[in-house]
Amino acid sequence: MPINTLPKRLQSIDVFRAITMLLMIFVNDASSVKNIPAWIDHVAGNEDGLGFADTVFPAFLFIAGLSIPFAIRNRINKGDTFLAILLYIFTRSFALIVMGFFHVNSENYNASLAGFPQPLWIIAITVAFFLIWLDYKPSLPKIKKYILVCSGVILLAAMVIIYKGGTLNDPEGMKPSWWGILGIIGWAYLATAVIFLLAKGNLYLLAIAYVAAIAVNVAEHTGWIKLNLPFVGDLSSVSLMLGGSVLSVVYGRLAASGKGVKLVYICFTATGLLLILAGFFVRPYAEGISKIHSTPAWVFICTGISIVVFTMLIWLVDIKGKQHFFSVIKPAGTSTLTCYLVPYFLYSLYNLIGFNYPSFLNVGTGGLIRSMTVAFLVIQFTGFLEKKRLRLKV
Numbered sequence: 001m002p003i004n005t006l007p008k009r010l011q012s013i014d015v016f017r018a019i020t021m022l023l024m025i026f027v028n029d030a031s032s033v034k035n036i037p038a039w040i041d042h043v044a045g046n047e048d049g050l051g052f053a054d055t056v057f058p059a060f061l062f063i064a065g066l067s068i069p070f071a072i073r074n075r076i077n078k079g080d081t082f083l084a085i086l087l088y089i090f091t092r093s094f095a096l097i098v099m100g101f102f103h104v105n106s107e108n109y110n111a112s113l114a115g116f117p118q119p120l121w122i123i124a125i126t127v128a129f130f131l132i133w134l135d136y137k138p139s140l141p142k143i144k145k146y147i148l149v150c151s152g153v154i155l156l157a158a159m160v161i162i163y164k165g166g167t168l169n170d171p172e173g174m175k176p177s178w179w180g181i182l183g184i185i186g187w188a189y190l191a192t193a194v195i196f197l198l199a200k201g202n203l204y205l206l207a208i209a210y211v212a213a214i215a216v217n218v219a220e221h222t223g224w225i226k227l228n229l230p231f232v233g234d235l236s237s238v239s240l241m242l243g244g245s246v247l248s249v250v251y252g253r254l255a256a257s258g259k260g261v262k263l264v265y266i267c268f269t270a271t272g273l274l275l276i277l278a279g280f281f282v283r284p285y286a287e288g289i290s291k292i293h294s295t296p297a298w299v300f301i302c303t304g305i306s307i308v309v310f311t312m313l314i315w316l317v318d319i320k321g322k323q324h325f326f327s328v329i330k331p332a333g334t335s336t337l338t339c340y341l342v343p344y345f346l347y348s349l350y351n352l353i354g355f356n357y358p359s360f361l362n363v364g365t366g367g368l369i370r371s372m373t374v375a376f377l378v379i380q381f382t383g384f385l386e387k388k389r390l391r392l393k394v
Contacts (some may be wrong), residue, residue, distance in 0.1 A: 009252075011323045012313040013066050018326060018333030018379075020059045025343060025375035026255070027053035033367030046286030050301060056179065057291070058240050058302035061188060065244020066310070068193050069252070071199060085197055093190035095133055095394035097282070100183020102156075103344075105165060105174045113164035113171055119348035121159060126344045128156040133337075135393035179231075182340070188237035196245055210246050213239040218296045221286040228250040236294035243303045247271075247310070260343045261319055275304030329375070331383035335391040339382040346378065 030036060031053075043049040101385040102125045111118045131152025136145050136253040141364045166172035179187060199205035219225040220234040232238050247268070254264050279300030283289055289297040317323045332339045351357075385391060 009064075009315070010070070010318055012310065012316045013063060013070075013319040014330070014333035015323055015326045016059075016066075016310055016313050016333075017063050017336055018189055018331075020056060020063060021332035021336050021339050022329050022375050023056045024060065024340070025378050026371050027056055028343065029371035029374045030274045030368060032369075033362060033364070033371060035364045037366055042291065045290065045292035048283070048290065050289045050291070050298065054298070055289040055302050055305055058299070059306045061185065061240040062244040062306040062310075063302060064185060064189055065192055065241035066248050067245075068189075068196050068241075068245045069106045069248040072193065072196060072201070080333055082197070086194070088388045089190060089193040089197065092227060092394045093193075093270075096182045096186030096189065097179065099129055099341075100186060101174070101176060102159075102182035103182065104177055104180040105163065107228045108165035108172065108177070110164050110166060110171070113166070113168065114162055115164075116162050119351040121162065122344055122348045124155060124232050125159050126341055126348075128152040128159070129341060130390070130392060131155065133392045133394050135389060135391050137389060171204070184237050187231045191232055192241040195242065199248060203246070203253065206242070206246050206249060210239065212320075213242055214296070214299070217289060217294070217299055218282065221293070221295050225300060234294055236296075236299050239299050240303055240306075244306070247307060251314075261314070264314065265311060268307055268314075272304040272307030272311065275300045275307065279304065296391055329379050331386050332379045335382050335386045337394065338391045341386075341392070342378050342382055346374075 027040070027042075031042070038050050042053045043051045049264075072085060075088060080088070089270070091279060106118070106122055108119060109118045111121075114121070129152070131148050134148070136148070160174055163174050164171055165174070178184075185351070195209050196206065199209065216227065216229075216235045217239055220227065227234075229235065251264060254267065255261075279289070279297040282300065283295075283297040284316070286296045287293055288295060289301065291298050316325070326333075357370060358367040382391075
C-alpha cells in the first residue's frame with residue numbers, strides 16, 4: 001500500500017513551500033544589508049555553526065522530496081507508463097539543471113570582455129527560460145507555441161555565444177563550476193525521483209536508500225571514504241530530498257491506518273527532534289555544522305527542523321483548515337519557480353538604471369524591513385503573473 005495510501009493532496013506542502021520561498025527571497029535580499037544580527041545570515045564556510053539563512057535551502061530540498069510521491073502517484077493514476085514517467089522526471093531535471101548552469105555562469109560574467117552588459121544578459125536568459133518552459137494555454141495553436149519555444153532556445157543559444165567570463169589574460173566560455181541552487185535541486189530530484197519510481201514507492205526500499213545516502217554523507221565527512229560522486233557529490237542534497245519522500249509515504253501509511261492524526265504528530269515530532277539531536281551528536285566527528293561543506297550535522301539538523309515545521313503545518317493547515325492564514329503568499333507555493341526567477345529581473349533592472357535604496361534601508365532593522373517588503377512584493381507580482389498564466393511549468 002505504498003502509493004495509493006497517500007492523501008490526494010496536502011495543502012500543508014503548498015503552504016510550507018510558500019513560506020520557504022518567502023524566506024529564500026528575504027535572506028537573499030538581506031545578504032546585502034549591513035549590521036544585521038549574525039544569526040539571520042549565513043555562517044561563513046570555515047565556521048562551525050548554523051545561521052537562519054542556512055536552514056532555508058535544505059527546507060526547499062525537503063519539500064521537493066515531500067512532493068515527489070504525490071506527483072508520481074498522479075502520473076500513475078493518469079495511466080502513464082514507466083517510461084513516460086521516467087521521461088517526465090528527466091525533462092523536469094534537465095530544465096532545472098540548465099537554469100542552474102546559466103545562473104552559475106552569470107557569477108563569472110565579464111561585461112568588458114563580452115561587450116554586453118551583465119544585467120541585460122541575465123534578463124535575456126530569464127526571458128528565454130519563460131519562453132521555453134512557460135505554462136502555455138492548451139488552446140494556444142501548436143505552431144505558435146513551437147515558435148515561442150524555439151525563440152527561447154535561439155535566445156539562450158545567442159547568450160551562450162555572447163558569454164565571456166574570466167579575465168582579459170584568461171578568458172573563459174560557459175562551463176560548470178557548481179550547479180547553482182536550481183541545478184542542485186535538479187540533480188537531487190533526478191536521483192530521488194528515479195529511486196522512488198524504481199522502488200514503486202515501497203517504504204522499506206525507500207528507507208534503505210535514505211539510510212544509504214546518509215551513510216555516504218557521513219562517510220565522506222569522517223574520511224572513511226571519498227567517492228566524490230559526479231553531480232550529486234556527498235549525497236547531502238539527495239539525503240534531504242529522500243527524507244521528504246520517506247516522510248510522505250509514512251504519512252500515507254499512518255493516515256490509512258485509522259489510528260488518527262495524534263500518531264502522526266507523535267511520530268513526526270519525535271523523529272524531527274531525534275534527527276536534531278543526531279546532528280549535534282555527529283557534529284564533533286564529521287567536520288561540524290556547515291552548509292557550505294554540506295556536513296552530516298547540517299543535513300540531520302535541517303531535516304529535523306523541516307519535519308517539526310511540517311508537522312505543525314499539517315495540524316494548522318490540513319487538520320484545522322487555516323490555509324487562508326497564508327493566502328497572501330500563496331503564489332509562492334503554486335508558482336514557485338516563477339517566484340524564484342522574478343528577482344533576477346528586479347535586480348538586473350536595478351543595475352541597469354543605477355537604482356540604490358536610501359541609506360537607512362541598507363542597514364539594520366530598516367534593511368530587514370526592506371528585504372521582507374521586497375519578498376512580499378515579489379510574491380504579489382508572481383500572483384499577478386499567475387493570473388495572466390505567465391508562469392513556468394517544468
